[in-house]
Amino acid sequence: MTRYLSIEDDDDSVPDTDERDVTTLIPAAVDEVLAMAETWLxxxxxxxxxxxxxxxxxxxxxxxxxxxxxxxxxxxCRLAGVPTEPDRWHGRRLTLDADFARFTEADLDEATSRLRRLALCYRGRLAGLSADELDAPCASDPGAWTIRQIVHHVAGITAYAELLGPLA
Incomplete structure (x- = not known):
């Protein structure tokens, strides 16, 4: 099982968790990102x-x-019992030429649609899991994060938006 690093790319500490409903964490984080993205026009x-x-x-x-x-x-992959595909991207260290393009209303609309659909996928997938499933260790990699830890980590996606910050 691949262990994913934190947004800092060099911090492999275990994410803190709490008793919040995991089905709400990713949609709330996406809403925060999109609220900031509205300023990026x-x-x-x-x-x-x-x-x-x-x-x-x-x-x-x-x-x-x-x-x-x-x-x-x-x-x-964890729930299906199959190994993950290791990532090969360069993370935040890479800025592509396309990243410098003008950010338009159409870009915001596409990002809104894409991110909200992904948030719905998380909500739907997590809604079907019990607390035991959320907190179960990975059978093939006992050191891997639990699903609950993964979700709390992913809710930190707001950090990417915060690195750019509001522009208006």
């Missing part, structure tokens, strides 16, 4: 440099989307 092509990386609206949304997809795949 003011993007003038100049990246924000934070923590040694250039951040643009497209990069922040790409990282949010990738993080949601990667961990949803991890959860699905």
């Amino acid at each position: 003011a993007f003038a092509g100049n990246p924000v440099v934070r923590e040694g990386n250039a951040w643009t609206p497209h990069k922040a949304l790409r990282r949010v989307t990738d993080h949601l997809i990667d961990h949803l795949a991890e959860i699905e």
